[in-house]
Amino acid sequence: MVKAADFMMNYRDNETFLPKPTFDEWEEKVGVFTSTVASVWAALDAASKFAKVFHDSDRQEVLGEASAQIKDAMIKHLYDPDLKRFIKGIYPNGERDIPVDSSVTTIFTCGILDANDQRVRNTMDSLAKTLWVKTSVGGLARYQNDNYRMVSKDTPGNPWFISTLRLARWRIAAASSLDELGRSMELRKWTAKNALPSGVLAEQLNPYTGEPVSAAPLLWSHAEFVTAVCEYISKFQEITTNAST
Numbered sequence: 001m002v003k004a005a006d007f008m009m010n011y012r013d014n015e016t017f018l019p020k021p022t023f024d025e026w027e028e029k030v031g032v033f034t035s036t037v038a039s040v041w042a043a044l045d046a047a048s049k050f051a052k053v054f055h056d057s058d059r060q061e062v063l064g065e066a067s068a069q070i071k072d073a074m075i076k077h078l079y080d081p082d083l084k085r086f087i088k089g090i091y092p093n094g095e096r097d098i099p100v101d102s103s104v105t106t107i108f109t110c111g112i113l114d115a116n117d118q119r120v121r122n123t124m125d126s127l128a129k130t131l132w133v134k135t136s137v138g139g140l141a142r143y144q145n146d147n148y149r150m151v152s153k154d155t156p157g158n159p160w161f162i163s164t165l166r167l168a169r170w171r172i173a174a175a176s177s178l179d180e181l182g183r184s185m186e187l188r189k190w191t192a193k194n195a196l197p198s199g200v201l202a203e204q205l206n207p208y209t210g211e212p213v214s215a216a217p218l219l220w221s222h223a224e225f226v227t228a229v230c231e232y233i234s235k236f237q238e239i240t241t242n243a244s245t
Helices: 002-010 034-053 057-078 101-111 116-133 163-174 178-182 185-193 221-245
Strands: 030-033
Touching: 002 034, 002 057, 030 034, 034 057, 034 101, 101 116, 101 163, 116 163, 163 178, 163 185, 163 221, 178 221, 185 221
Parallel strands: none
Antiparallel strands: none
16 A cells, blocks of 8 residues: 555656546546546545554655645646536646546545535536436436447437446435435436346446446446445435434
8 A cells, every 4th residue: 555655646747746647537548637636636545544543644744745735736727617617637738628527526426525515516517417318218428429339429428327326426425404315316216227137237328228238237337336325325324313413
């Protein structure tokens, strides 16, 4: 863990403090991406807490400073106040990737910003509005104009379990009442409805027939579903406990 944390601290741009270019979450492009920045912040924040457990105050301070720099840099360079949302990323040539992309959901899943932070809310509202597949199948596309196994250009892309469940997880995280928490249930029911009879979840679905497209089963889809269920239970307990005190 020490070597991994040191690598992430050092593999950063000296001027922006952002991580240097890597592949994006979808393993398609190389650049500096919001999803990566949030993940690196989470790793360094966790490493700082480990250092505290082991009473290494000097290392805790260094790691804490690095994670704080990364958080500030992400907000400065990757949140667009005009678009009122986080963008996907910036490429080595300086080009900004601004089409709506569900990978930016790491801004709350990794804990770098609270789910109720207005910038997070703006971003998630944009995802829900832009990427929802307006067919009888429904679900959230991965990103705008996703051509990978695209069935129809009349949709932003095929619905993915991962992106749809990330929306569910945001609704869970942002909920402050049982009514608000209930809004996430419809997306988990959508997931169960579109699973194969065996319970297998595919990577993505045909937006008109609901048939699996690409890999099935996809472990990542299952992992997001399990995580969403666990987070739902935890939030339900939190809300009901607070209501009774």
